[in-house]
Amino acid sequence: MTKPLLEVRDLVVRYGSRGLFRGQPRPAVSGVSLSLAPGQTLGVVGESGSGKSSLLRAILRLVPSESGKVVLDGQDWLALSPRELRRARQDIGVVAQNPFLSLSPRMTIAEILAEPLLARQGLARRGLQDRAAELLSRCGLPADFLPRRARELSGGQAQRVAIARALALDPKLLVLDEPTSALDISVQAQILNFLSDLKAESGLSMLFVTHNLKVVAHISDHLVVMRNGEVLEQGTTAELMSAPRHDYTHRLFGFGMRARQTAV
Amino acid sequence: MRGLHQRLGWPGAVSLALILIAFGMALLAPWVAPFPDQGAGAPSIATKFLPPSADHLLGTDHLGRDMVSRVIYGARVSLSSGLLIVAFSLLIGLPVGVLAGYFGGWLDEGLMRITDVFLAFPALLLAVLMAAALGPGLLNSIVAVAVTWWPWYARMARAEVLALRGQPYVEAAQLMGVGHPRIILRHILPAAVRPLSVQAALDVGPALLTASALSFLGLGVLPPTADWGQMVDAGRKFFPERWWYSAAPGMAVFILALAFSVLGDALRDRAGGRRDGSA
16 A cells, blocks of 8 residues: 555544633544545545534644644644744645635735745746636636636636635645535536546545535545544445445435435 | 715714815915914914904914914814824734734733733823823824824724634635735735724824823923914913903814714714615
């Protein structure tokens, strides 16, 4: 087996309790381990409150981890100094849930796409516009979107811009945090197909976090099912889909259809 | 486009007009004042203590200077001190609040505790103490008031930044490895400045009122420069026989401070309507 691109071992995330006499809260993520091989896609699935978002934020170092290890491409990720982290983060592309929130309302698409490039190259401005146009076309958008702002685009178009931005620095890993949950059903399919194409073309490694098992099933090679901060089961997508060991996993497959019935 | 009075209401529109007129007169004082040299301070003993008349609509003072001209020249001092107080306060308060809100942790604690110390004193008392320590003069009185003023901006800026920090697009920039200075300049400041600048514009009124209070106490601008607060004080000795001496600058302060206050309320009402989603 090849060396994993991303490896998480016994990761614990606990949000600090405020006040002197409060007890320690239950950890949001308690001892999660997973690994992602290069060129593969790993889906992390769970209902809200399952700890999948905390896991993701801890991996991205947006929240501190209490214990455990995150190794990305051989680097001890949690040990990086803030300065090293800033450089190292450029190896990861992140796509958030809602493109209208994750793209600055005050910047044009050209400025948005230039931002990661500027972060890496400092102030070398040559060829920025061309590179931005290239990124857009790679994501199936015309170059005349460049002077526009995110709010002038449709949800699907805006999410493509967010993906283009995440791809700007040729990341080793693409992290997708519920990338289709804010979009219409028909647009969801388009984005998922686009991500599949991207994976097939460029062999990109992806970490795909979602509450919707069906969304992630056809793009993931491996799945991790989370509940209450723990990994309930994990395995290849085929295994989990044909023979889920837990009823919970089974229910997640029916999430979209049965949500209304269970809510009543 | 809707008329100004429809968006601000009549009181708001009238207030805005009054404020603009005051700024216009202050800027064009040498041209709009009927006796520019007297406005600037030149005495004219022959005409002293004339009551309001066609020649001198607001009468003359103890040195025979036309009160209309004096009040117009006084607007220059009052408005510029109001503007400079707010500007100085922003200059200190904005960086303090932005740094505290953005970086958090011990920096936030440290900066905000310092801010609290300044807020713990009654503002006017602190300003009077500062002005007394620094000595009279326009710049000193501006600094004295700004010292009591900046903590409010620091707190406002901090609150704005805290809200912005959690925005996904700010987080996204952070995750792309964009440096802190660039995130602050490109993402945080442009969004934080808008609500702050509205507040700052409205604070010019209260700021000039405080500056006038200082000069009324003899801690502001020195004669012969015209200043409303100091003129009210000078006229007090001749009140009520020569009532116009104190009344003219007093009314000027009153009207301008009221205009700022009414305009502020009008803008707040408008913003409130927006928040409810009615607009």
